[in-house]
Amino acid sequence: MNTLINNTMNASTFESIVEAMKKIEEKKVLKLVNYAIREGATQAQIIEAIQRGLDQIGHYFEEGKYGVTDLMMAGIIFEEVLKLPSLKLINEESGEPIGKILLCTIERDLHDIGKSIFKSAALMSNFEIIDMGINITAQEILEETIRSKPDVIAISSILAEGVRYIKEVNEKLIAAGIRDQVKIIVGGLSTHRQAVEYTGVDAFANDVYEGVKQCKIWITEGGEAH
Ligand code: B12
Structure with missing residues:
Protein backbone atom coordinates (compact mmCIF):
# COMPACT_ATOMS: atom_id res chain seq x y z
CA MET A 1 0.00 0.00 0.00
CA ASN A 2 1.22 3.44 -0.86
CA THR A 3 2.54 5.45 2.06
CA LEU A 4 1.01 8.68 0.76
CA ILE A 5 -2.56 7.43 0.88
CA ASN A 6 -4.30 8.54 4.02
CA ASN A 7 -7.85 9.60 4.76
CA THR A 8 -7.50 12.62 2.42
CA MET A 9 -7.38 10.36 -0.66
CA ASN A 10 -9.42 7.25 -1.07
CA ALA A 11 -7.29 4.24 -2.10
CA SER A 12 -9.72 3.32 -4.89
CA THR A 13 -9.57 6.86 -6.33
CA PHE A 14 -5.78 6.58 -6.28
CA GLU A 15 -5.88 3.24 -8.13
CA SER A 16 -8.44 4.58 -10.63
CA ILE A 17 -6.11 7.47 -11.51
CA VAL A 18 -3.19 5.03 -11.95
CA GLU A 19 -5.34 2.81 -14.22
CA ALA A 20 -6.69 5.68 -16.34
CA MET A 21 -3.19 7.09 -16.71
CA LYS A 22 -1.79 3.67 -17.70
CA LYS A 23 -4.40 3.49 -20.45
CA ILE A 24 -3.72 7.13 -21.46
CA GLU A 25 -7.39 8.06 -20.99
CA GLU A 26 -7.05 11.82 -20.93
CA LYS A 27 -10.60 12.87 -20.02
CA LYS A 28 -10.94 10.20 -17.36
CA VAL A 29 -7.64 11.19 -15.70
CA LEU A 30 -8.68 14.86 -15.53
CA LYS A 31 -12.13 13.97 -14.19
CA LEU A 32 -10.68 11.67 -11.52
CA VAL A 33 -8.04 14.21 -10.46
CA ASN A 34 -10.72 16.88 -10.02
CA TYR A 35 -12.76 14.41 -8.00
CA ALA A 36 -9.71 13.53 -5.86
CA ILE A 37 -9.03 17.22 -5.17
CA ARG A 38 -12.64 17.68 -4.04
CA GLU A 39 -12.11 14.64 -1.79
CA GLY A 40 -9.17 16.47 -0.19
CA ALA A 41 -6.22 14.86 -1.96
CA THR A 42 -2.91 16.73 -1.78
CA GLN A 43 -0.79 17.75 -4.75
CA ALA A 44 1.83 15.15 -3.71
CA GLN A 45 -0.76 12.34 -3.71
CA ILE A 46 -2.03 13.26 -7.16
CA ILE A 47 1.48 13.48 -8.56
CA GLU A 48 2.32 10.10 -7.06
CA ALA A 49 -0.75 8.46 -8.66
CA ILE A 50 0.04 9.92 -12.08
CA GLN A 51 3.67 8.96 -11.74
CA ARG A 52 2.75 5.35 -10.95
CA GLY A 53 0.76 5.29 -14.19
CA LEU A 54 3.67 6.86 -16.07
CA ASP A 55 6.06 4.21 -14.72
CA GLN A 56 3.80 1.56 -16.23
CA ILE A 57 3.67 3.48 -19.52
CA GLY A 58 7.48 3.50 -19.44
CA HIS A 59 7.49 -0.31 -19.07
CA TYR A 60 4.99 -0.68 -21.94
CA PHE A 61 7.28 1.53 -24.03
CA GLU A 62 10.28 -0.70 -23.22
CA GLU A 63 8.24 -3.79 -24.14
CA GLY A 64 7.20 -2.18 -27.44
CA LYS A 65 3.47 -2.08 -26.51
CA TYR A 66 3.49 1.72 -26.57
CA GLY A 67 5.33 4.05 -28.95
CA VAL A 68 6.74 7.57 -28.71
CA THR A 69 3.30 9.04 -29.53
CA ASP A 70 1.95 7.36 -26.41
CA LEU A 71 4.82 8.82 -24.33
CA MET A 72 3.99 12.24 -25.80
CA MET A 73 0.31 11.88 -24.98
CA ALA A 74 1.18 10.80 -21.42
CA GLY A 75 3.36 13.90 -21.07
CA ILE A 76 0.54 16.12 -22.35
CA ILE A 77 -1.92 14.64 -19.85
CA PHE A 78 0.47 15.28 -16.97
CA GLU A 79 0.95 18.89 -18.12
CA GLU A 80 -2.82 19.34 -18.26
CA VAL A 81 -3.15 17.98 -14.74
CA LEU A 82 -0.53 20.44 -13.49
CA LYS A 83 -2.48 23.28 -15.17
CA LEU A 84 -5.83 22.37 -13.57
CA PRO A 85 -7.17 25.47 -11.78
CA SER A 86 -8.01 23.34 -8.75
CA LEU A 87 -4.39 22.17 -8.50
CA LYS A 88 -3.00 25.61 -9.32
CA LEU A 89 -4.52 26.96 -6.12
CA ILE A 90 -2.04 24.85 -4.19
CA ASN A 91 0.75 26.16 -6.43
CA GLU A 92 0.33 29.85 -5.71
CA GLU A 93 3.42 31.73 -4.73
CA SER A 94 3.21 33.94 -1.63
CA GLY A 95 5.50 36.05 0.52
CA GLU A 96 9.05 37.28 0.05
CA PRO A 97 11.48 34.95 -1.75
CA ILE A 98 13.79 33.11 0.64
C1 B12 B 1 6.49 11.40 -20.84
C2 B12 B 1 7.79 10.79 -21.34
C3 B12 B 1 8.36 11.37 -22.49
C4 B12 B 1 7.81 12.61 -23.15
C5 B12 B 1 8.28 13.82 -22.31
C6 B12 B 1 7.25 14.94 -22.27
C7 B12 B 1 7.65 16.03 -21.33
N1 B12 B 1 7.05 17.18 -21.55
O1 B12 B 1 8.47 15.89 -20.42
C8 B12 B 1 8.49 12.57 -24.56
C9 B12 B 1 7.55 11.96 -25.59
C10 B12 B 1 8.97 13.93 -25.12
C11 B12 B 1 9.64 11.60 -24.32
C12 B12 B 1 10.67 11.44 -25.21
C13 B12 B 1 11.68 10.49 -25.07
N2 B12 B 1 11.78 9.58 -24.12
CO1 B12 B 1 10.68 9.58 -22.53
N3 B12 B 1 9.52 9.15 -21.19
C14 B12 B 1 8.40 9.68 -20.67
C15 B12 B 1 7.86 8.88 -19.46
C16 B12 B 1 6.67 8.02 -19.90
C17 B12 B 1 7.44 9.73 -18.29
C18 B12 B 1 8.49 10.73 -17.82
C19 B12 B 1 7.88 11.62 -16.80
O2 B12 B 1 7.52 12.75 -17.09
N4 B12 B 1 7.66 11.08 -15.60
C20 B12 B 1 6.93 11.79 -14.54
C21 B12 B 1 7.85 12.72 -13.80
C22 B12 B 1 7.11 13.42 -12.70
O3 B12 B 1 8.84 11.88 -13.25
P1 B12 B 1 10.37 12.27 -13.32
O4 B12 B 1 10.68 12.93 -14.59
O5 B12 B 1 11.19 11.09 -12.94
O6 B12 B 1 10.50 13.38 -12.17
C23 B12 B 1 10.34 13.05 -10.80
C24 B12 B 1 11.68 12.75 -10.13
O7 B12 B 1 12.61 12.16 -10.99
C25 B12 B 1 12.08 14.05 -9.56
N5 B12 B 1 12.82 15.04 -10.33
C26 B12 B 1 12.86 15.24 -11.66
N6 B12 B 1 13.61 16.29 -11.93
C27 B12 B 1 14.05 16.78 -10.76
C28 B12 B 1 14.89 17.87 -10.48
C29 B12 B 1 15.23 18.13 -9.15
C30 B12 B 1 16.11 19.29 -8.87
C31 B12 B 1 14.73 17.31 -8.11
C32 B12 B 1 15.09 17.59 -6.73
C33 B12 B 1 13.88 16.22 -8.40
C34 B12 B 1 13.57 15.99 -9.72
O8 B12 B 1 10.89 14.62 -9.19
C35 B12 B 1 9.83 14.29 -10.09
C36 B12 B 1 8.59 14.11 -9.26
O9 B12 B 1 8.72 13.06 -8.37
C37 B12 B 1 9.12 8.04 -19.06
C38 B12 B 1 8.83 6.70 -18.37
C39 B12 B 1 8.94 6.81 -16.85
N7 B12 B 1 8.88 5.70 -16.20
O10 B12 B 1 9.13 7.83 -16.26
C40 B12 B 1 9.86 7.91 -20.38
C41 B12 B 1 11.38 7.79 -20.38
C42 B12 B 1 11.99 8.77 -19.41
N8 B12 B 1 11.74 8.20 -21.80
C43 B12 B 1 12.65 7.47 -22.28
C44 B12 B 1 13.11 7.57 -23.62
C45 B12 B 1 14.07 6.49 -24.08
C46 B12 B 1 12.71 8.64 -24.44
C47 B12 B 1 13.15 8.89 -25.89
C48 B12 B 1 14.65 8.65 -26.17
C49 B12 B 1 12.22 8.06 -26.81
C50 B12 B 1 12.59 8.09 -28.27
N9 B12 B 1 13.02 6.94 -28.76
O11 B12 B 1 12.48 9.10 -28.92
C51 B12 B 1 12.79 10.39 -26.07
C52 B12 B 1 13.96 11.30 -25.65
C53 B12 B 1 13.73 12.74 -25.98
C54 B12 B 1 14.79 13.60 -25.31
N10 B12 B 1 15.85 13.95 -26.06
O12 B12 B 1 14.68 13.92 -24.15
C55 B12 B 1 13.21 6.46 -21.29
C56 B12 B 1 14.56 6.97 -20.69
C57 B12 B 1 15.60 5.87 -20.56
C58 B12 B 1 16.83 6.47 -19.91
N11 B12 B 1 16.93 6.38 -18.60
O13 B12 B 1 17.66 7.02 -20.57
C59 B12 B 1 12.01 6.34 -20.28
C60 B12 B 1 12.43 5.96 -18.85
C61 B12 B 1 11.02 5.28 -20.88
C62 B12 B 1 11.60 3.88 -20.83
N12 B12 B 1 11.30 3.14 -19.79
O14 B12 B 1 12.30 3.49 -21.73
N13 B12 B 1 9.47 10.91 -23.21
Missing part, protein backbone atom coordinates in the same frame (compact mmCIF):
# COMPACT_ATOMS: atom_id res chain seq x y z
CA GLY A 99 16.38 32.36 -2.02
CA LYS A 100 17.05 32.05 -5.73
CA ILE A 101 17.12 28.76 -7.65
CA LEU A 102 18.37 28.37 -11.21
CA LEU A 103 16.43 25.46 -12.69
CA CYS A 104 16.78 23.49 -15.92
CA THR A 105 16.70 20.13 -17.65
CA ILE A 106 20.20 19.14 -18.72
CA GLU A 107 21.65 19.05 -22.25
CA ARG A 108 19.96 16.73 -24.81
CA ASP A 109 17.10 16.00 -22.44
CA LEU A 110 13.62 17.25 -23.39
CA HIS A 111 11.71 15.82 -20.40
CA ASP A 112 10.30 18.68 -18.36
CA ILE A 113 7.48 17.30 -16.22
CA GLY A 114 9.71 16.49 -13.23
CA LYS A 115 11.25 19.95 -13.57
CA SER A 116 7.77 21.56 -13.51
CA ILE A 117 6.87 19.65 -10.36
CA PHE A 118 10.08 20.72 -8.65
CA LYS A 119 9.31 24.31 -9.72
CA SER A 120 5.81 24.16 -8.18
CA ALA A 121 7.17 22.75 -4.93
CA ALA A 122 9.95 25.36 -4.76
CA LEU A 123 7.51 28.22 -5.51
CA MET A 124 5.26 26.96 -2.72
CA SER A 125 8.25 27.30 -0.41
CA ASN A 126 8.77 30.90 -1.58
CA PHE A 127 11.87 30.41 -3.67
CA GLU A 128 12.43 32.67 -6.66
CA ILE A 129 12.88 30.43 -9.71
CA ILE A 130 14.81 31.18 -12.88
CA ASP A 131 13.58 28.47 -15.22
CA MET A 132 16.01 28.07 -18.13
CA GLY A 133 13.92 25.34 -19.77
CA ILE A 134 15.09 22.11 -21.36
CA ASN A 135 18.20 20.91 -23.21
CA ILE A 136 20.48 23.36 -21.38
CA THR A 137 24.26 23.03 -21.76
CA ALA A 138 26.88 23.37 -19.03
CA GLN A 139 28.14 26.54 -20.72
CA GLU A 140 24.65 28.09 -20.65
CA ILE A 141 24.29 27.19 -16.98
CA LEU A 142 27.67 28.76 -16.20
CA GLU A 143 26.76 31.99 -18.02
CA GLU A 144 23.36 32.27 -16.31
CA THR A 145 24.97 31.56 -12.92
CA ILE A 146 27.40 34.44 -13.42
CA ARG A 147 24.53 36.68 -14.58
CA SER A 148 21.87 35.94 -11.96
CA LYS A 149 23.91 34.67 -8.99
CA PRO A 150 21.52 31.96 -7.74
CA ASP A 151 21.90 30.31 -4.33
CA VAL A 152 21.18 26.91 -5.83
CA ILE A 153 21.39 25.32 -9.28
CA ALA A 154 18.72 22.59 -9.60
CA ILE A 155 19.12 20.21 -12.52
CA SER A 156 16.66 17.66 -13.82
CA SER A 157 18.16 14.75 -15.74
CA ILE A 158 15.85 12.01 -16.97
CA LEU A 159 17.95 10.42 -19.69
CA ALA A 160 20.87 8.24 -18.58
CA GLU A 161 23.38 10.23 -20.65
CA GLY A 162 22.65 13.35 -18.56
CA VAL A 163 25.11 12.46 -15.84
CA ARG A 164 28.16 13.37 -17.93
CA TYR A 165 26.76 16.82 -18.78
CA ILE A 166 26.09 17.45 -15.10
CA LYS A 167 29.72 16.57 -14.37
CA GLU A 168 30.64 19.21 -16.95
CA VAL A 169 28.56 21.83 -15.09
CA ASN A 170 30.56 21.16 -11.93
CA GLU A 171 33.88 21.34 -13.82
CA LYS A 172 32.97 24.60 -15.55
CA LEU A 173 31.95 26.27 -12.28
CA ILE A 174 35.25 25.17 -10.70
CA ALA A 175 37.24 26.47 -13.68
CA ALA A 176 35.42 29.82 -13.43
CA GLY A 177 36.29 30.00 -9.71
CA ILE A 178 32.66 30.27 -8.56
CA ARG A 179 31.87 26.71 -7.47
CA ASP A 180 31.96 27.64 -3.76
CA GLN A 181 29.36 30.38 -4.29
CA VAL A 182 26.52 28.07 -5.30
CA LYS A 183 25.04 24.69 -4.31
CA ILE A 184 24.01 22.14 -6.94
CA ILE A 185 21.19 19.65 -6.55
CA VAL A 186 20.19 17.07 -9.17
CA GLY A 187 17.12 14.90 -9.58
CA GLY A 188 15.54 12.63 -12.16
CA LEU A 189 15.51 9.05 -13.32
CA SER A 190 19.12 8.97 -14.46
CA THR A 191 20.50 10.30 -11.22
CA HIS A 192 21.20 8.38 -8.07
CA ARG A 193 23.20 8.90 -4.92
CA GLN A 194 26.41 7.60 -6.54
CA ALA A 195 26.01 10.34 -9.15
CA VAL A 196 26.70 12.92 -6.46
CA GLU A 197 30.23 11.60 -6.08
CA TYR A 198 30.83 11.11 -9.82
CA THR A 199 29.52 14.51 -10.89
CA GLY A 200 30.74 16.50 -7.89
CA VAL A 201 27.36 18.08 -7.16
CA ASP A 202 26.23 18.74 -3.58
CA ALA A 203 23.04 16.73 -3.36
CA PHE A 204 20.68 14.36 -5.06
CA ALA A 205 16.93 13.98 -4.54
CA ASN A 206 14.36 12.14 -6.60
CA ASP A 207 11.62 13.33 -4.32
CA VAL A 208 10.95 16.99 -5.14
CA TYR A 209 9.83 17.79 -1.61
CA GLU A 210 13.05 16.31 -0.21
CA GLY A 211 14.94 18.37 -2.80
CA VAL A 212 13.22 21.61 -1.81
CA LYS A 213 13.83 20.77 1.87
CA GLN A 214 17.55 20.46 1.12
CA CYS A 215 17.53 23.84 -0.64
CA LYS A 216 15.81 25.38 2.39
CA ILE A 217 18.44 23.90 4.71
CA TRP A 218 21.19 25.48 2.61
CA ILE A 219 19.46 28.87 2.62
CA THR A 220 17.92 29.20 6.03
CA GLU A 221 20.14 27.14 8.28
CA GLY A 222 23.41 27.19 6.34
CA GLY A 223 23.33 23.38 6.57
CA GLU A 224 25.51 20.93 4.69
CA ALA A 225 24.42 18.71 1.78
CA HIS A 226 23.56 15.13 2.61
Whole structure:
Protein backbone atom coordinates (compact mmCIF):
# COMPACT_ATOMS: atom_id res chain seq x y z
CA MET A 1 0.00 0.00 0.00
CA ASN A 2 1.22 3.44 -0.86
CA THR A 3 2.54 5.45 2.06
CA LEU A 4 1.01 8.68 0.76
CA ILE A 5 -2.56 7.43 0.88
CA ASN A 6 -4.30 8.54 4.02
CA ASN A 7 -7.85 9.60 4.76
CA THR A 8 -7.50 12.62 2.42
CA MET A 9 -7.38 10.36 -0.66
CA ASN A 10 -9.42 7.25 -1.07
CA ALA A 11 -7.29 4.24 -2.10
CA SER A 12 -9.72 3.32 -4.89
CA THR A 13 -9.57 6.86 -6.33
CA PHE A 14 -5.78 6.58 -6.28
CA GLU A 15 -5.88 3.24 -8.13
CA SER A 16 -8.44 4.58 -10.63
CA ILE A 17 -6.11 7.47 -11.51
CA VAL A 18 -3.19 5.03 -11.95
CA GLU A 19 -5.34 2.81 -14.22
CA ALA A 20 -6.69 5.68 -16.34
CA MET A 21 -3.19 7.09 -16.71
CA LYS A 22 -1.79 3.67 -17.70
CA LYS A 23 -4.40 3.49 -20.45
CA ILE A 24 -3.72 7.13 -21.46
CA GLU A 25 -7.39 8.06 -20.99
CA GLU A 26 -7.05 11.82 -20.93
CA LYS A 27 -10.60 12.87 -20.02
CA LYS A 28 -10.94 10.20 -17.36
CA VAL A 29 -7.64 11.19 -15.70
CA LEU A 30 -8.68 14.86 -15.53
CA LYS A 31 -12.13 13.97 -14.19
CA LEU A 32 -10.68 11.67 -11.52
CA VAL A 33 -8.04 14.21 -10.46
CA ASN A 34 -10.72 16.88 -10.02
CA TYR A 35 -12.76 14.41 -8.00
CA ALA A 36 -9.71 13.53 -5.86
CA ILE A 37 -9.03 17.22 -5.17
CA ARG A 38 -12.64 17.68 -4.04
CA GLU A 39 -12.11 14.64 -1.79
CA GLY A 40 -9.17 16.47 -0.19
CA ALA A 41 -6.22 14.86 -1.96
CA THR A 42 -2.91 16.73 -1.78
CA GLN A 43 -0.79 17.75 -4.75
CA ALA A 44 1.83 15.15 -3.71
CA GLN A 45 -0.76 12.34 -3.71
CA ILE A 46 -2.03 13.26 -7.16
CA ILE A 47 1.48 13.48 -8.56
CA GLU A 48 2.32 10.10 -7.06
CA ALA A 49 -0.75 8.46 -8.66
CA ILE A 50 0.04 9.92 -12.08
CA GLN A 51 3.67 8.96 -11.74
CA ARG A 52 2.75 5.35 -10.95
CA GLY A 53 0.76 5.29 -14.19
CA LEU A 54 3.67 6.86 -16.07
CA ASP A 55 6.06 4.21 -14.72
CA GLN A 56 3.80 1.56 -16.23
CA ILE A 57 3.67 3.48 -19.52
CA GLY A 58 7.48 3.50 -19.44
CA HIS A 59 7.49 -0.31 -19.07
CA TYR A 60 4.99 -0.68 -21.94
CA PHE A 61 7.28 1.53 -24.03
CA GLU A 62 10.28 -0.70 -23.22
CA GLU A 63 8.24 -3.79 -24.14
CA GLY A 64 7.20 -2.18 -27.44
CA LYS A 65 3.47 -2.08 -26.51
CA TYR A 66 3.49 1.72 -26.57
CA GLY A 67 5.33 4.05 -28.95
CA VAL A 68 6.74 7.57 -28.71
CA THR A 69 3.30 9.04 -29.53
CA ASP A 70 1.95 7.36 -26.41
CA LEU A 71 4.82 8.82 -24.33
CA MET A 72 3.99 12.24 -25.80
CA MET A 73 0.31 11.88 -24.98
CA ALA A 74 1.18 10.80 -21.42
CA GLY A 75 3.36 13.90 -21.07
CA ILE A 76 0.54 16.12 -22.35
CA ILE A 77 -1.92 14.64 -19.85
CA PHE A 78 0.47 15.28 -16.97
CA GLU A 79 0.95 18.89 -18.12
CA GLU A 80 -2.82 19.34 -18.26
CA VAL A 81 -3.15 17.98 -14.74
CA LEU A 82 -0.53 20.44 -13.49
CA LYS A 83 -2.48 23.28 -15.17
CA LEU A 84 -5.83 22.37 -13.57
CA PRO A 85 -7.17 25.47 -11.78
CA SER A 86 -8.01 23.34 -8.75
CA LEU A 87 -4.39 22.17 -8.50
CA LYS A 88 -3.00 25.61 -9.32
CA LEU A 89 -4.52 26.96 -6.12
CA ILE A 90 -2.04 24.85 -4.19
CA ASN A 91 0.75 26.16 -6.43
CA GLU A 92 0.33 29.85 -5.71
CA GLU A 93 3.42 31.73 -4.73
CA SER A 94 3.21 33.94 -1.63
CA GLY A 95 5.50 36.05 0.52
CA GLU A 96 9.05 37.28 0.05
CA PRO A 97 11.48 34.95 -1.75
CA ILE A 98 13.79 33.11 0.64
CA GLY A 99 16.38 32.36 -2.02
CA LYS A 100 17.05 32.05 -5.73
CA ILE A 101 17.12 28.76 -7.65
CA LEU A 102 18.37 28.37 -11.21
CA LEU A 103 16.43 25.46 -12.69
CA CYS A 104 16.78 23.49 -15.92
CA THR A 105 16.70 20.13 -17.65
CA ILE A 106 20.20 19.14 -18.72
CA GLU A 107 21.65 19.05 -22.25
CA ARG A 108 19.96 16.73 -24.81
CA ASP A 109 17.10 16.00 -22.44
CA LEU A 110 13.62 17.25 -23.39
CA HIS A 111 11.71 15.82 -20.40
CA ASP A 112 10.30 18.68 -18.36
CA ILE A 113 7.48 17.30 -16.22
CA GLY A 114 9.71 16.49 -13.23
CA LYS A 115 11.25 19.95 -13.57
CA SER A 116 7.77 21.56 -13.51
CA ILE A 117 6.87 19.65 -10.36
CA PHE A 118 10.08 20.72 -8.65
CA LYS A 119 9.31 24.31 -9.72
CA SER A 120 5.81 24.16 -8.18
CA ALA A 121 7.17 22.75 -4.93
CA ALA A 122 9.95 25.36 -4.76
CA LEU A 123 7.51 28.22 -5.51
CA MET A 124 5.26 26.96 -2.72
CA SER A 125 8.25 27.30 -0.41
CA ASN A 126 8.77 30.90 -1.58
CA PHE A 127 11.87 30.41 -3.67
CA GLU A 128 12.43 32.67 -6.66
CA ILE A 129 12.88 30.43 -9.71
CA ILE A 130 14.81 31.18 -12.88
CA ASP A 131 13.58 28.47 -15.22
CA MET A 132 16.01 28.07 -18.13
CA GLY A 133 13.92 25.34 -19.77
CA ILE A 134 15.09 22.11 -21.36
CA ASN A 135 18.20 20.91 -23.21
CA ILE A 136 20.48 23.36 -21.38
CA THR A 137 24.26 23.03 -21.76
CA ALA A 138 26.88 23.37 -19.03
CA GLN A 139 28.14 26.54 -20.72
CA GLU A 140 24.65 28.09 -20.65
CA ILE A 141 24.29 27.19 -16.98
CA LEU A 142 27.67 28.76 -16.20
CA GLU A 143 26.76 31.99 -18.02
CA GLU A 144 23.36 32.27 -16.31
CA THR A 145 24.97 31.56 -12.92
CA ILE A 146 27.40 34.44 -13.42
CA ARG A 147 24.53 36.68 -14.58
CA SER A 148 21.87 35.94 -11.96
CA LYS A 149 23.91 34.67 -8.99
CA PRO A 150 21.52 31.96 -7.74
CA ASP A 151 21.90 30.31 -4.33
CA VAL A 152 21.18 26.91 -5.83
CA ILE A 153 21.39 25.32 -9.28
CA ALA A 154 18.72 22.59 -9.60
CA ILE A 155 19.12 20.21 -12.52
CA SER A 156 16.66 17.66 -13.82
CA SER A 157 18.16 14.75 -15.74
CA ILE A 158 15.85 12.01 -16.97
CA LEU A 159 17.95 10.42 -19.69
CA ALA A 160 20.87 8.24 -18.58
CA GLU A 161 23.38 10.23 -20.65
CA GLY A 162 22.65 13.35 -18.56
CA VAL A 163 25.11 12.46 -15.84
CA ARG A 164 28.16 13.37 -17.93
CA TYR A 165 26.76 16.82 -18.78
CA ILE A 166 26.09 17.45 -15.10
CA LYS A 167 29.72 16.57 -14.37
CA GLU A 168 30.64 19.21 -16.95
CA VAL A 169 28.56 21.83 -15.09
CA ASN A 170 30.56 21.16 -11.93
CA GLU A 171 33.88 21.34 -13.82
CA LYS A 172 32.97 24.60 -15.55
CA LEU A 173 31.95 26.27 -12.28
CA ILE A 174 35.25 25.17 -10.70
CA ALA A 175 37.24 26.47 -13.68
CA ALA A 176 35.42 29.82 -13.43
CA GLY A 177 36.29 30.00 -9.71
CA ILE A 178 32.66 30.27 -8.56
CA ARG A 179 31.87 26.71 -7.47
CA ASP A 180 31.96 27.64 -3.76
CA GLN A 181 29.36 30.38 -4.29
CA VAL A 182 26.52 28.07 -5.30
CA LYS A 183 25.04 24.69 -4.31
CA ILE A 184 24.01 22.14 -6.94
CA ILE A 185 21.19 19.65 -6.55
CA VAL A 186 20.19 17.07 -9.17
CA GLY A 187 17.12 14.90 -9.58
CA GLY A 188 15.54 12.63 -12.16
CA LEU A 189 15.51 9.05 -13.32
CA SER A 190 19.12 8.97 -14.46
CA THR A 191 20.50 10.30 -11.22
CA HIS A 192 21.20 8.38 -8.07
CA ARG A 193 23.20 8.90 -4.92
CA GLN A 194 26.41 7.60 -6.54
CA ALA A 195 26.01 10.34 -9.15
CA VAL A 196 26.70 12.92 -6.46
CA GLU A 197 30.23 11.60 -6.08
CA TYR A 198 30.83 11.11 -9.82
CA THR A 199 29.52 14.51 -10.89
CA GLY A 200 30.74 16.50 -7.89
CA VAL A 201 27.36 18.08 -7.16
CA ASP A 202 26.23 18.74 -3.58
CA ALA A 203 23.04 16.73 -3.36
CA PHE A 204 20.68 14.36 -5.06
CA ALA A 205 16.93 13.98 -4.54
CA ASN A 206 14.36 12.14 -6.60
CA ASP A 207 11.62 13.33 -4.32
CA VAL A 208 10.95 16.99 -5.14
CA TYR A 209 9.83 17.79 -1.61
CA GLU A 210 13.05 16.31 -0.21
CA GLY A 211 14.94 18.37 -2.80
CA VAL A 212 13.22 21.61 -1.81
CA LYS A 213 13.83 20.77 1.87
CA GLN A 214 17.55 20.46 1.12
CA CYS A 215 17.53 23.84 -0.64
CA LYS A 216 15.81 25.38 2.39
CA ILE A 217 18.44 23.90 4.71
CA TRP A 218 21.19 25.48 2.61
CA ILE A 219 19.46 28.87 2.62
CA THR A 220 17.92 29.20 6.03
CA GLU A 221 20.14 27.14 8.28
CA GLY A 222 23.41 27.19 6.34
CA GLY A 223 23.33 23.38 6.57
CA GLU A 224 25.51 20.93 4.69
CA ALA A 225 24.42 18.71 1.78
CA HIS A 226 23.56 15.13 2.61
C1 B12 B 1 6.49 11.40 -20.84
C2 B12 B 1 7.79 10.79 -21.34
C3 B12 B 1 8.36 11.37 -22.49
C4 B12 B 1 7.81 12.61 -23.15
C5 B12 B 1 8.28 13.82 -22.31
C6 B12 B 1 7.25 14.94 -22.27
C7 B12 B 1 7.65 16.03 -21.33
N1 B12 B 1 7.05 17.18 -21.55
O1 B12 B 1 8.47 15.89 -20.42
C8 B12 B 1 8.49 12.57 -24.56
C9 B12 B 1 7.55 11.96 -25.59
C10 B12 B 1 8.97 13.93 -25.12
C11 B12 B 1 9.64 11.60 -24.32
C12 B12 B 1 10.67 11.44 -25.21
C13 B12 B 1 11.68 10.49 -25.07
N2 B12 B 1 11.78 9.58 -24.12
CO1 B12 B 1 10.68 9.58 -22.53
N3 B12 B 1 9.52 9.15 -21.19
C14 B12 B 1 8.40 9.68 -20.67
C15 B12 B 1 7.86 8.88 -19.46
C16 B12 B 1 6.67 8.02 -19.90
C17 B12 B 1 7.44 9.73 -18.29
C18 B12 B 1 8.49 10.73 -17.82
C19 B12 B 1 7.88 11.62 -16.80
O2 B12 B 1 7.52 12.75 -17.09
N4 B12 B 1 7.66 11.08 -15.60
C20 B12 B 1 6.93 11.79 -14.54
C21 B12 B 1 7.85 12.72 -13.80
C22 B12 B 1 7.11 13.42 -12.70
O3 B12 B 1 8.84 11.88 -13.25
P1 B12 B 1 10.37 12.27 -13.32
O4 B12 B 1 10.68 12.93 -14.59
O5 B12 B 1 11.19 11.09 -12.94
O6 B12 B 1 10.50 13.38 -12.17
C23 B12 B 1 10.34 13.05 -10.80
C24 B12 B 1 11.68 12.75 -10.13
O7 B12 B 1 12.61 12.16 -10.99
C25 B12 B 1 12.08 14.05 -9.56
N5 B12 B 1 12.82 15.04 -10.33
C26 B12 B 1 12.86 15.24 -11.66
N6 B12 B 1 13.61 16.29 -11.93
C27 B12 B 1 14.05 16.78 -10.76
C28 B12 B 1 14.89 17.87 -10.48
C29 B12 B 1 15.23 18.13 -9.15
C30 B12 B 1 16.11 19.29 -8.87
C31 B12 B 1 14.73 17.31 -8.11
C32 B12 B 1 15.09 17.59 -6.73
C33 B12 B 1 13.88 16.22 -8.40
C34 B12 B 1 13.57 15.99 -9.72
O8 B12 B 1 10.89 14.62 -9.19
C35 B12 B 1 9.83 14.29 -10.09
C36 B12 B 1 8.59 14.11 -9.26
O9 B12 B 1 8.72 13.06 -8.37
C37 B12 B 1 9.12 8.04 -19.06
C38 B12 B 1 8.83 6.70 -18.37
C39 B12 B 1 8.94 6.81 -16.85
N7 B12 B 1 8.88 5.70 -16.20
O10 B12 B 1 9.13 7.83 -16.26
C40 B12 B 1 9.86 7.91 -20.38
C41 B12 B 1 11.38 7.79 -20.38
C42 B12 B 1 11.99 8.77 -19.41
N8 B12 B 1 11.74 8.20 -21.80
C43 B12 B 1 12.65 7.47 -22.28
C44 B12 B 1 13.11 7.57 -23.62
C45 B12 B 1 14.07 6.49 -24.08
C46 B12 B 1 12.71 8.64 -24.44
C47 B12 B 1 13.15 8.89 -25.89
C48 B12 B 1 14.65 8.65 -26.17
C49 B12 B 1 12.22 8.06 -26.81
C50 B12 B 1 12.59 8.09 -28.27
N9 B12 B 1 13.02 6.94 -28.76
O11 B12 B 1 12.48 9.10 -28.92
C51 B12 B 1 12.79 10.39 -26.07
C52 B12 B 1 13.96 11.30 -25.65
C53 B12 B 1 13.73 12.74 -25.98
C54 B12 B 1 14.79 13.60 -25.31
N10 B12 B 1 15.85 13.95 -26.06
O12 B12 B 1 14.68 13.92 -24.15
C55 B12 B 1 13.21 6.46 -21.29
C56 B12 B 1 14.56 6.97 -20.69
C57 B12 B 1 15.60 5.87 -20.56
C58 B12 B 1 16.83 6.47 -19.91
N11 B12 B 1 16.93 6.38 -18.60
O13 B12 B 1 17.66 7.02 -20.57
C59 B12 B 1 12.01 6.34 -20.28
C60 B12 B 1 12.43 5.96 -18.85
C61 B12 B 1 11.02 5.28 -20.88
C62 B12 B 1 11.60 3.88 -20.83
N12 B12 B 1 11.30 3.14 -19.79
O14 B12 B 1 12.30 3.49 -21.73
N13 B12 B 1 9.47 10.91 -23.21
